Amino acid sequence: MYDDRYDVALDQILELTVLLNEDMTGALADIGLTTSRVRLVWVLHRAGPSTQKTLAEAIDVSARNVTGLVDALVETGFVTREPHPHDRRASLVTLTERGTVTVNDLERQQHELAHQLFADMSTRRYDGLVKGMADVLDRLRTLITASKEG
Amino acid sequence: MYDDRYDVALDQILELTVLLNEDMTGALADIGLTTSRVRLVWVLHRAGPSTQKTLAEAIDVSARNVTGLVDALVETGFVTREPHPHDRRASLVTLTERGTVTVNDLERQQHELAHQLFADMSTRRYDGLVKGMADVLDRLRTLITASKEG
DNA sequence: TATTGTTATACTCTATAACTATA
DNA sequence: TATAGTTATAGAGTATAACAATA
Numbered sequence: 621m622y623d624d625r626y627d628v629a630l631d632q633i634l635e636l637t638v639l640l641n642e643d644m645t646g647a648l649a650d651i652g653l654t655t656s657r658v659r660l661v662w663v664l665h666r667a668g669p670s671t672q673k674t675l676a677e678a679i680d681v682s683a684r685n686v687t688g689l690v691d692a693l694v695e696t697g698f699v700t701r702e703p704h705p706h707d708r709r710a711s712l713v714t715l716t717e718r719g720t721v722t723v724n725d726l727e728r729q730q731h732e733l734a735h736q737l738f739a740d741m742s743t744r745r746y747d748g749l750v751k752g753m754a755d756v757l758d759r760l761r762t763l764i765t766a767s768k769e770g
Numbered sequence: 771m772y773d774d775r776y777d778v779a780l781d782q783i784l785e786l787t788v789l790l791n792e793d794m795t796g797a798l799a800d801i802g803l804t805t806s807r808v809r810l811v812w813v814l815h816r817a818g819p820s821t822q823k824t825l826a827e828a829i830d831v832s833a834r835n836v837t838g839l840v841d842a843l844v845e846t847g848f849v850t851r852e853p854h855p856h857d858r859r860a861s862l863v864t865l866t867e868r869g870t871v872t873v874n875d876l877e878r879q880q881h882e883l884a885h886q887l888f889a890d891m892s893t894r895r896y897d898g899l900v901k902g903m904a905d906v907l908d909r910l911r912t913l914i915t916a917s918k919e920g
Numbered sequence: 921t922a923t924t925g926t927t928a929t930a931c932t933c934t935a936t937a938a939c940t941a942t943a
Numbered sequence: 944t945a946t947a948g949t950t951a952t953a954g955a956g957t958a959t960a961a962c963a964a965t966a
Contacts, residue, residue, distance in 0.1 A: 752891070
């Protein structure tokens with residue numbers, strides 16, 4: 621009977637999600653961002669200047685919602701909204717200098733967090749964690765896909 | 771140089787938090803609940819009938835917010851709001867039959883999910899995951915505590 | 921005087937629907 | 944006719960502040 625230990629493992633994962641979420645929300649608030657806005661900023665960081673349509677699809681929210689997020693990011697100086705050179709219906713959202721610096725900082729901080737979390741973990745145990753996490757992720761994806769179809 | 775693998779592990783944990791959150795949000799919507807309301811329902815399940823003050827402290831939100839959450843849960847039939855027997859300023863929030871049945875269902879579903887995620891995972895790998903998760907959680911708590919004080 | 925919960929007000933994220941400008 | 948983005952409207956979660964009733 622290992623059922624109890626399964627429950628403990630899931631509880632730990634759930635607790636981790638809560639802690640990570642709270643920590644991120646707080647840290648982002650300190651620099652004038654929210655988790656939703658930062659998702660948009662990450663897309664711009666990796667894809668470069670994008671239309672709002674593209675952003676809406678990338679972060680899977682409505683066009684209306686992107687309008688609001690971009691409004692807020694423009695107002696706080698993280699992005700600009702400029703006319704699209706070839707399509708006068710569209711805008712092109714671009715990271716400002718401040719936006720670029722900020723997302724680079726976030727990237728570095730995430731890298732540091734990873735290092736602090738796993739730094740002196742023994743290699744054997746660390747391998748178990750990485751492989752276990754990958755398995756759990758695969759199963760979760762399968763379960764979610766199945767439940768959406770069922 | 772294991773830094774890349776640290777990043778992978780953190781990325782996996784972050785992806786897990788997103789997947790779990792989306793899956794939960796969708797499943798709760800199907801039964802007429804939200805994650806915020808369900809946090810309150812879980813407190814009632816474990817603590818029994820409670821004042822709104824107690825609930826506000828337990829889920830760490832403002833008194834105003836609890837008023838809104840309880841309003842919504844009363845309207846959808848998961849809880850009742852009754853006068854407190856000994857303190858006429860306070861109300862006592864109590865799970866209805868429907869609320870009790872629902873939270874028991876959620877508990878069972880979570881148990882099933884744990885089983886499906888970890889069922890046929892080899893004992894050795896599973897041990898690595900559980901111990902690794904516990905270590906990561908401890909470190910995360912330490913880091914967050916330190917950053918809040920610093 | 922202190923506490924419980926409410927009303928008042930405001931901000932963020934989210935959605936759908938109607939509409940404008942452009943393709 | 945189709946598409947990009949806006950305005951209009953609505954609902955959920957969150958907060959602070961002022962206020963009522965009661966302790």
